[in-house]
Amino acid sequence: MTEQKTSINRRSFLKSSALAGGGLMLSFTWLSAFKLPGEAGKPDVPNWIEVNGYIKITADNVIKILNPNPEFGQNVMTSLPMIVAEELDADWQKVVVEMGPHDSVKLGPQFTGGSNSVRMYWKPLREAGAAARTMLMQAAADTWKVPAEELTTNAGLIVHPKSMKSGTYGEFAAKAAVIPVPKEIKLKDPVKFKVVRSSQKNVEGLKIVSGKPLFGLDYKQEGMLIAMIVHPPAFGMKLKSFDASEALTMAGIKDVFLQKLYPDGFEQGGFDTRSFNDMLVIVGKSTWQVMQARKKLKAQWEPAGDIKDIIGGRGGKKEVIVPGELESTDAQHKKMQEFASKPAQQLRRDGDPETAFKNAAQIIERTYNAPFLAHNCLEPINFFAHVTAEKALVAGPLQAPGWSEPTLAKLLNLPADKIEIQMTRMGGGFGRRAYGHYLYEAAIISQKLNAPVKLMYTREDDMTYGIYRPMYTAIYRAALDANKNLVAFHVKGGGIPEHPIHANRFPAGAVDNYLAEGWQIPSNITIGAFRAPRSNFNAAAEQSFLDELAEAMGKDPIELRLELLQRAKEKPVGKNNEYDADRYAGILKLVKEKSGWNKAENKKYSRGIAAYFCHNSYAAHVVDLTMKNGQPYVERVFSAVDCGIVVNPDAATNMVQGAVVDGIGNAFYGKLTHKDGAAEQTNFHNYRIIRMNEAPKKVEVHFVQNNIDPTGLGEPPFPPVFGAVANALYRAYGKRLYEQPYGPQIPQQTMPDVKRKPVKSKLILNKRRAQ
Amino acid sequence: MITLNINTKTYNVDVDPNTPLLWVLRDELDLVGTKYGCGVAQCGACVVHLNGEAVRSCVTKVSRAEGQKVVTIEGLAEKHDHPLQVAWQEVDVPQCGYCQSGQIMAAAVLLRENKNPTDADIDAAMSGNICRCGTYLRIRSAIHAAAELQRKTT
Numbered sequence A: 001m002t003e004q005k006t007s008i009n010r011r012s013f014l015k016s017s018a019l020a021g022g023g024l025m026l027s028f029t030w031l032s033a034f035k036l037p038g039e040a041g042k043p044d045v046p047n048w049i050e051v052n053g054y055i056k057i058t059a060d061n062v063i064k065i066l067n068p069n070p071e072f073g074q075n076v077m078t079s080l081p082m083i084v085a086e087e088l089d090a091d092w093q094k095v096v097v098e099m100g101p102h103d104s105v106k107l108g109p110q111f112t113g114g115s116n117s118v119r120m121y122w123k124p125l126r127e128a129g130a131a132a133r134t135m136l137m138q139a140a141a142d143t144w145k146v147p148a149e150e151l152t153t154n155a156g157l158i159v160h161p162k163s164m165k166s167g168t169y170g171e172f173a174a175k176a177a178v179i180p181v182p183k184e185i186k187l188k189d190p191v192k193f194k195v196v197r198s199s200q201k202n203v204e205g206l207k208i209v210s211g212k213p214l215f216g217l218d219y220k221q222e223g224m225l226i227a228m229i230v231h232p233p234a235f236g237m238k239l240k241s242f243d244a245s246e247a248l249t250m251a252g253i254k255d256v257f258l259q260k261l262y263p264d265g266f267e268q269g270g271f272d273t274r275s276f277n278d279m280l281v282i283v284g285k286s287t288w289q290v291m292q293a294r295k296k297l298k299a300q301w302e303p304a305g306d307i308k309d310i311i312g313g314r315g316g317k318k319e320v321i322v323p324g325e326l327e328s329t330d331a332q333h334k335k336m337q338e339f340a341s342k343p344a345q346q347l348r349r350d351g352d353p354e355t356a357f358k359n360a361a362q363i364i365e366r367t368y369n370a371p372f373l374a375h376n377c378l379e380p381i382n383f384f385a386h387v388t389a390e391k392a393l394v395a396g397p398l399q400a401p402g403w404s405e406p407t408l409a410k411l412l413n414l415p416a417d418k419i420e421i422q423m424t425r426m427g428g429g430f431g432r433r434a435y436g437h438y439l440y441e442a443a444i445i446s447q448k449l450n451a452p453v454k455l456m457y458t459r460e461d462d463m464t465y466g467i468y469r470p471m472y473t474a475i476y477r478a479a480l481d482a483n484k485n486l487v488a489f490h491v492k493g494g495g496i497p498e499h500p501i502h503a504n505r506f507p508a509g510a511v512d513n514y515l516a517e518g519w520q521i522p523s524n525i526t527i528g529a530f531r532a533p534r535s536n537f538n539a540a541a542e543q544s545f546l547d548e549l550a551e552a553m554g555k556d557p558i559e560l561r562l563e564l565l566q567r568a569k570e571k572p573v574g575k576n577n578e579y580d581a582d583r584y585a586g587i588l589k590l591v592k593e594k595s596g597w598n599k600a601e602n603k604k605y606s607r608g609i610a611a612y613f614c615h616n617s618y619a620a621h622v623v624d625l626t627m628k629n630g631q632p633y634v635e636r637v638f639s640a641v642d643c644g645i646v647v648n649p650d651a652a653t654n655m656v657q658g659a660v661v662d663g664i665g666n667a668f669y670g671k672l673t674h675k676d677g678a679a680e681q682t683n684f685h686n687y688r689i690i691r692m693n694e695a696p697k698k699v700e701v702h703f704v705q706n707n708i709d710p711t712g713l714g715e716p717p718f719p720p721v722f723g724a725v726a727n728a729l730y731r732a733y734g735k736r737l738y739e740q741p742y743g744p745q746i747p748q749q750t751m752p753d754v755k756r757k758p759v760k761s762k763l764i765l766n767k768r769r770a771q
Numbered sequence B: 001m002i003t004l005n006i007n008t009k010t011y012n013v014d015v016d017p018n019t020p021l022l023w024v025l026r027d028e029l030d031l032v033g034t035k036y037g038c039g040v041a042q043c044g045a046c047v048v049h050l051n052g053e054a055v056r057s058c059v060t061k062v063s064r065a066e067g068q069k070v071v072t073i074e075g076l077a078e079k080h081d082h083p084l085q086v087a088w089q090e091v092d093v094p095q096c097g098y099c100q101s102g103q104i105m106a107a108a109v110l111l112r113e114n115k116n117p118t119d120a121d122i123d124a125a126m127s128g129n130i131c132r133c134g135t136y137l138r139i140r141s142a143i144h145a146a147a148e149l150q151r152k153t154t
């Protein structure tokens, strides 16, 4: 195989540093500056030569690779630099990794989300590594006066076999840094990878297990104040008046004030969602003092009424009316039922679904519901800010600094180049930290106080003023002919405040007559991305429905899916089908094999299967359910994933295992409800998170081996867990569950610790399932 | 003034005696390895050792720790090489990592009391610690690995 060639001259990040002549770069971050009491600081400030934006090398051959993307547990701090090291041909064990600054010119989009980190950085990082290697070799060739083609490299060493000359990258770094970037460079053939595709340990492992300050909440600066915001007690309320006299007398309290987040008429970016615009701020010296004093803050609240927001972004500027109603979950359910029977927006139509349903021998119709979910990142929302008249330093957990910076610049009235955003390790993200409102809140508070401030949300603040996963519902209908062939498929989904439908996903493309529709109900409850947005609901509903359909058609659930995929491959229906039928079928076949799907010895489990495509990758799970103390328990899970080339297999396995555990937890327990606008769950005593005793004994993860460029992993394994759990619960109880979370729906009679024979579910003909 | 003995060092702090130990560690002493996750004894992110017992520092008044022996993640082993810390890296447990110091501190008490814990022992001892990223399987493996390491070295 020939090596891949690539043209790189467009890429600004590859431009050699302006620090010509081996200029010195001082590397100094708050982490190295932060000394623990009694622990000697490490004045690790060697003279770095910047070869390109991602790579710095010292003359004595210490190689540092910058991780461009925010780390929230998906392992980019390790996996992304591994990609650079691969093409650079550096000795991974000796590479020093550091979180990069926010600098999109040098370091690209710097955005964690959409399972995109590895996918979007795959090529640029390979090119950065390969370009640096080429330049280092050129520098050696010039020095030794030999043709560059005669040189090879080996783990940070340049060798000229003919003359037996060799030298380290460090020796040539200064010279390489001023060599023009080559117009064309060769990338390695993936079969020759040494670092990529090998399991490497988390580069921050030691720091994590020894309690080093890595997270936003750990960030500290001399004279820093702690700020908290007292928000209205419910969505749809606003502040009427407040009395801070008692709070201000409390120890450590510096100030209490009211401040707007966005000025009137402010045009919000697409990720500037915030729950409330008025901030009642309380500031003090220490966290506990502020927590105590805020209890003494007397505030009166009143209904806010409808609010007008101006939202900018891709679709152009539009006005959005946020309704003022104080919403309750029961009423929301009723409203959703009402909307579900009204005409909706058509999202995709193939063939003639109406006629097909009219002529059907049998129609299966089911309705699925799911609640709001709170992200509940274990590190609550927080951010540090120090804003002065000239500049701003902000630091903390943030998924998309590049999205937040323009808004921050506008709000602070500072040019973007006077704003420094430092990305700390995040104690979870799951989509929540793509919304930068808390960074703006911190910065505005700091600007007002002219002091360094850390804004902190308590767990209760974090849970009750979220940017939640929306509340969803969907009706799935399937039409069978007299021979039990699937002739039409219809999905109509809605939500508060957005619908969940991905119209061009499977089984679109596999059914002659297909209709997808969506509708939505506006709400003042703020929503946003939550690990695999929309997919996390669809995979539950659609994959449960397919399971029920297979049963009605008298087919094995895996075989039904494979047949449909075969159809989608050979004679695809319609256009724009998002998925690759072969890759989709591949994970089903793999999970079938690895789980011993038809093996007699596995019959003791109640088994559920589900598979899903989202975020460019494919994942399937077989869930094996047993009974433990009379409760359903997912004892084992087999997972098959196709995400292309896997950069760091053990870390990727960890992420899939985590997605499985997260999926089981949310499928069984995840739920956020509202009463008169107020969240009813406020902390982990009434918002149930999966715990150790509920986690499976085994989650066996298998990756499809191929040479496809990486397609993303953080989200894809999450959604199908819900469907697999639902299907396993059906096998255990003989009753289909349609409402999430499943935990409270499980039949309450104590189950014997033996598997029951599933009761054949009654199919309802041409009639909506009674709610 | 309250005198505290933390990780064998003595500290004098001037705080309200009702202040939870968690906030004294984090805000006053810069020992930020002990984490805040819930503040109401539900998540275990704040677990420290008080006279060798695992306590949730978010609900432990600093006055209760006065004159007692407190150990935090920073002081679990001087060189950060407690069998659990070694095993945690070997098994590559963490995802985001935020819960892990609490997990390790809780596991350390289990491992001291029970040299060879079963899965069931681990489930019972560790169910007070939430890992939102879902690293439970690896926590279990790492505790087993640490138990083995401990057997080998002692």
Ligand code: FES
Binding pocket: B035, B036, B037, B038, B039, B040, B041, B042, B043, B044, B045, B046, B047, B056, B057, B058, B059
């Ligand atoms: S912070 Fe103490 S148990 Fe959660």
Ligand code: FES
Binding pocket: A073, A378, A427, A428, B094, B095, B096, B097, B098, B099, B100, B130, B131, B132, B133, B134, B135
């Ligand atoms: S590793 Fe993220 S909460 Fe445990």
